[in-house]
Amino acid sequence: MEELRKDPTRGRWVLIRPKGHDAANDDCPYCPGAESATIEIAAYRKDGAPPNGPGWSVRVVPASDPYFRIEWELIREGVGMFDMITPRGASELVLESPRHDDTLATMAPEQIESVLWMWRDRLLDLKRDGQIRDILVSRHHKKPGVAWHHPYSRLTAIPIVFDETRQELREAREYYQYKRRCLYCDMLRQEIGAQGRVVRLTPGFAALVPYAARSPLETWLLPRRHGCSFEDALTADTAADLARLMSQYFRTLAAVFGDPGYELVLHTAPNLRSRILQGDWATIRDDYHWHIEVLAQPERINRVGGIFVNEKPPETTANDLRTSWQTA
Numbered sequence: 001m002e003e004l005r006k007d008p009t010r011g012r013w014v015l016i017r018p019k020g021h022d023a024a025n026d027d028c029p030y031c032p033g034a035e036s037a038t039i040e041i042a043a044y045r046k047d048g049a050p051p052n053g054p055g056w057s058v059r060v061v062p063a064s065d066p067y068f069r070i071e072w073e074l075i076r077e078g079v080g081m082f083d084m085i086t087p088r089g090a091s092e093l094v095l096e097s098p099r100h101d102d103t104l105a106t107m108a109p110e111q112i113e114s115v116l117w118m119w120r121d122r123l124l125d126l127k128r129d130g131q132i133r134d135i136l137v138s139r140h141h142k143k144p145g146v147a148w149h150h151p152y153s154r155l156t157a158i159p160i161v162f163d164e165t166r167q168e169l170r171e172a173r174e175y176y177q178y179k180r181r182c183l184y185c186d187m188l189r190q191e192i193g194a195q196g197r198v199v200r201l202t203p204g205f206a207a208l209v210p211y212a213a214r215s216p217l218e219t220w221l222l223p224r225r226h227g228c229s230f231e232d233a234l235t236a237d238t239a240a241d242l243a244r245l246m247s248q249y250f251r252t253l254a255a256v257f258g259d260p261g262y263e264l265v266l267h268t269a270p271n272l273r274s275r276i277l278q279g280d281w282a283t284i285r286d287d288y289h290w291h292i293e294v295l296a297q298p299e300r301i302n303r304v305g306g307i308f309v310n311e312k313p314p315e316t317t318a319n320d321l322r323t324s325w326q327t328a
């Protein structure tokens with residue numbers, strides 16, 4: 001029986017989940033021609049071809065062995081002094097391209113733009129469900145030598161707020177309570193002024209290496225216009241601008257930095273419809289600022305206790321990225 005259990009000594013949630021069986025399958029279940037193996041949640045098709053067949057450019061399917069399921073009942077339970085919630089939610093895969101060997105470095109910017117629109121579609125749809133509190137959009141790229149899988153990003157919708165999101169929201173709110181300004185807008189203003197950690201500026205976005213980067217090559221893509229949620233901020237202009245920036249960034253990583261593995265996470269506001277207490281997220285529209293974080297070479301992350309050790313100064317990384325930037 002799957003359960004979300006809260007560790008009261010850390011305030012941290014853990015998913016307890018007996019191991020399921022992974023279907024060992026050599027044929028990719030996500031390539032065109034195999035559509036009948038999965039049930040389509042959403043898709044973009046040019047010619048109006050019917051669902052669950054080929055002809056798609058981006059397609060969303062349920063994860064094959066999901067951590068969170070929409071059909072489960074949401075139960076909150078006290079177990080003596082402990083807290084438990086059933087893992088009701090959703091685990092979806094956004095198949096980013098029909099081409100099995102595509103990556104964000106090989107896809108055309110227009111294809112990446114379609115993926116951004118699909119993230120938005122799925123976030124808006126899942127957020128209509130008031131029992132879903134938070135949705136993580138993430139993407140893993142494997143380091144060289146690790147077996148390839150069909151390119152997809154993952155949406156994980158859960159009935160609690162992810163611990164990392166909660167901490168980030170708390171910091172942003174506290175900064176705002178103290179200064180009446182958005183932490184990220186302040187950071188953008190300072191970084192763009194100083195320039196040392198800015199990798200690339202577009203009309204709508206800044207790519208920068210954060211001041212306290214956890215690992216070499218960590219990069220954040222921040223919208224220059226304030227807004228707490230990605231799905232509200234995406235317009236024809238911002239989507240095209242962001243897709244082009246992402247395409248150039250991942251092409252640079254692939255061409256100059258040895259195509260390292262990475263984790264991409266979209267940081268966007270939780271589901272504001274799922275407010276439980278009156279004061280929840282009272283100032284979030286002003287205090288939080290959506291963005292994308294890319295943590296490259298996660299396998300090279302060093303930690304001592306909880307402290308990350310980064311052996312490459314962020315200013316050096318920013319300079320390396322800037323001077324080798326692939327604009328094509």
Ligand SMILES: [Zn+2]
Pocket residue numbers: 028029030031032099100149150
């Ligand atoms: Zn495939």
Ligand SMILES: [Zn+2]
Pocket residue numbers: 182183184185186225226227288289
């Ligand atoms: Zn802001």
